[in-house]
Amino acid sequence: GQSLEQPSEVTAVEGAIVQINCTYQTSGFYGLSWYQQHDGGAPTFLSYNALDGLEETGRFSSFLSRSDSYGYLLLQELQMKDSASYFCAVSYYNQGGKLIFGQGTELSVKP
Amino acid sequence: DGGITQSPKYLFRKEGQNVTLSCEQNLNHDAMYWYRQDPGQGLRLIYYSQIVNDFQKGDIAEGYSVSREKKESFPLTVTSAQKNPTAFYLCASSRASGAQETQYFGPGTRLLVL
Numbered sequence: 001g002q003s004l005e006q007p008s009e010v011t012a013v014e015g016a017i018v019q020i021n022c023t024y025q026t027s028g029f030y031g032l033s034w035y036q037q038h039d040g041g042a043p044t045f046l047s048y049n050a051l052d053g054l055e056e057t058g059r060f061s062s063f064l065s066r067s068d069s070y071g072y073l074l075l076q077e078l079q080m081k082d083s084a085s086y087f088c089a090v091s092y093y094n095q096g097g098k099l100i101f102g103q104g105t106e107l108s109v110k111p
Numbered sequence: 112d113g114g115i116t117q118s119p120k121y122l123f124r125k126e127g128q129n130v131t132l133s134c135e136q137n138l139n140h141d142a143m144y145w146y147r148q149d150p151g152q153g154l155r156l157i158y159y160s161q162i163v164n165d166f167q168k169g170d171i172a173e174g175y176s177v178s179r180e181k182k183e184s185f186p187l188t189v190t191s192a193q194k195n196p197t198a199f200y201l202c203a204s205s206r207a208s209g210a211q212e213t214q215y216f217g218p219g220t221r222l223l224v225l
Contacts, residue, residue, distance in 0.1 A: 031210055041217075042218050045214065101146075
């Protein structure tokens with residue numbers, strides 16, 4: 001089957017670094033994406049890993065290791081506005097861009 | 112400004128009623144998607160369309176129907192066969208249907224059953 005697992009909640013303080021893990025039990029996927037969703041809002045794209053390794057975009061970085069069936073999103077210099085839900089998602093080649101989402105991690109940033 | 116819009120923001124359905132959720136995009140994207148989100152859950156794919164006049168079922172298509180008569184529009188009908196329709200519905204689009212394409216989401220429609 002296809003499933004992705006993320007922690008349901010993570011709490012951190014402003015200015016800190018937090019890592020949100022995503023483990024998966026699926027094969028043959030093309031890439032791993034991360035989306036951010038503020039409460040009641042539309043998800044927005046953060047990062048995409050097609051290859052193993054680290055992708056950096058400003059304060060956010062994402063990592064993928066296919067051999068370990070594992071990825072993570074790293075958020076640095078946390079700000080209050082980073083409080084949101086974060087979803088990992090896998091996409092499959094030749095399946096019309098179909099995304100399979102994890103259940104999301106709710107990040108709370110405290111002062 | 113280019114973007115993706117959904118209407119209405121809130122929708123109330125009576126028992127046995129069909130309701131249609133609107134999704135429009137002016138991004139000139141070929142691919143469009145409908146997802147359902149339940150509280151504290153991830154997004155589950157209902158239907159997707161890679162190109163005009165073509166669409167495929169996602170993981171939870173039962174009780175839903177779609178059409179793709181125009182490139183910019185992908186309405187979703189929640190039929191009376193959908194016994195648990197209360198959820199947050201999100202429409203998305205992407206430039207093409209490749210696995211590496213970023214999906215852009217609309218603001219969503221909350222459907223509630225009276």
